[in-house]
Amino acid sequence: MKRNLAYVLLLMLAAVASCSFTNKNFENDDKDKLLLDLITYVLEKGHYEPxxxxxxxxxxxxxxxxxxxxxxxxxxxxxxxxxxxxxxxxxxxxxxxxxxxxxxxxxxxxxxxxxxxxxxxxxxxxxxxxxxxxxxxxxxxxxxxxxxxxxxxxxxxxxxxxxxxxxxxxxxxxxxxxxxxxxxxxxxxxxxxxxxxxxxxxxxxxxxxxxxxxxxxxxxxxxxxxxxxxxxxxxxxxxxxxFAPEEKEKFDTSMSGKFEGIGARLQKKPEGAKIVKIISGGPVWRDQRLEVGDEIIKVGQNGEEPINIVGMRLDDAIKLIKGAQGTVVDLTVRKVDGSLDVVSLTRDVVELEESYAKSANIIKGQEKFGIINLPKFYVDFNDYSERNAATDVAKEV
Known part of the structure; x- marks a missing residue:
């Protein structure tokens, strides 16, 4: 019973944390007090041995x-x-x-x-x-x-x-x-x-x-x-x-090994968000117009006025760049050579292949060995039918 109660309370907590705090008139102290009250209630009422x-x-x-x-x-x-x-x-x-x-x-x-x-x-x-x-x-x-x-x-x-x-x-x-x-x-x-x-x-x-x-x-x-x-x-x-809502999203991405976006790792710089890695198979990798070292300085949603992200928190800039599969994002980019360009990309599901299980056969003399590399455990909490560590390891075996 307590397990079910804790689960229901956590769902309530997530709903309040992600929705109720969007009211700008809701002061920081009020938000924090409510969050503290909810978490304490969950722990006291839902924990096996509080x-x-x-x-x-x-x-x-x-x-x-x-x-x-x-x-x-x-x-x-x-x-x-x-x-x-x-x-x-x-x-x-x-x-x-x-x-x-x-x-x-x-x-x-x-x-x-x-x-x-x-x-x-x-x-x-x-x-x-x-x-x-x-x-x-x-x-x-x-x-x-x-x-x-x-x-x-x-x-x-x-x-x-x-x-x-x-x-x-x-x-x-x-x-x-x-x-x-x-x-x-x-x-x-x-x-x-x-x-x-x-x-x-x-x-x-x-x-x-x-x-x-x-x-x-x-x-x-x-x-x-x-x-x-x-x-x-x-x-x-x-x-x-x-987990705060933003951290919960990062955790889910880490656990599932995939996200919806453009497929590039970014680093905050004074001049904008610098591309430090392009993820194989993602929209940036397939498009081939962007390269490591390019700096994103403006982000526009399809048909909308672009937003300048210079000086913006990296997390906030990433929120603008990421988006649902199939939507278009317009990036104003300062290229490595100093030129400016506007690149439109269609967001897609980006898989982090380094997260997933892989196998290899090793032959040494008359002996044959199988090696399975499982970098970490992973699962998509939103869709358990998607690939996960257990089923992938079973396939590799």
Missing amino acids: KALNDDFSVHVFEDFIDVIDPTKRYFLASDIAEFEKYKFQIDDEIKNTDITFFNIVYERLMQRMNDAKGIYKEVLETPFDYSENESISIKYDEEPFAANREELKERWRKQLKYATLGTYDSKISHMENKEIESTDEHDHTAHSPKEAEEQSRKSTETTLDEFFDFVGDLERKDWFVQYLNTIVDEFDPHTFY
Whole structure:
């Protein structure tokens, strides 16, 4: 009975999450409180052995949530944690009263500290690292205290960035020493001196961090709230997980190994959405007018005014590009050579062949072996008659 109840409640939850929140007058706090209330109700009423909402539960959620959003202790200060700790034994009461004060305070402070961190890493990477200096760093972050002030935090960043950059620096030095013939190719970025290797390594680390903070900057408040919800859900049961509608769609795509779209993997760039991979068999692959390196800057639905996606969150841009099988999407593209072109593509079902089971026969002497490669388990939850791991493996056998 409880299994059926949980299933019905989850369907209700999905309906509310995907439909009710489209009202722009429905404030974030109201949405989040309703979602928290629904998930808690599902877990308490539908779970086989629900946990008691008490102070122990509260402490675990408090500690785990802080650890999830700042695992390396590079954002929060000790004073922040001291301020948060007054909620350490109150989260269970907040859940019962559909109160999200703790989340709101932590989220606002995290946004502030992440903005501070962008300035800190830029400052640190302006100065060359001295690899002749004997220093140590602890990577047992759970045993380290939070930094007492900005100076201490900056020193932690400096050591962590020096440690992260060291591998790149060492690789460049080894490559430089092993290179027998000096290249005259202007596109060759091989370092020709330890100083140049150090500069390139720091620049590489800065680029990586720029891309990371660009990705984090695309996250919305609701994405962080999902992290908070899953901390609560995980405390109830580590095998239970909440998916927001967008994440549920990604999960279904991953599990089924297929989606409806144009068949290209994209990466966010300042100039637009860059094509980094073309999926074999998909519309882009069949059309042959687009190539890796092209940047999509506008997306138009058939006959409609195109929307500029420069600076847009990648997830939002992908929503515009993907669509039902048989529909047309018009892409304004900046080609690798700098020219602009408008390419119209008919969306189709794109299968990710690397997801599916494959087999091969191996003959060695007089012996014959059969090998089956199953990259992962997969199934289409919307249509169980479609290909899935069990039937595909059976066919390969």
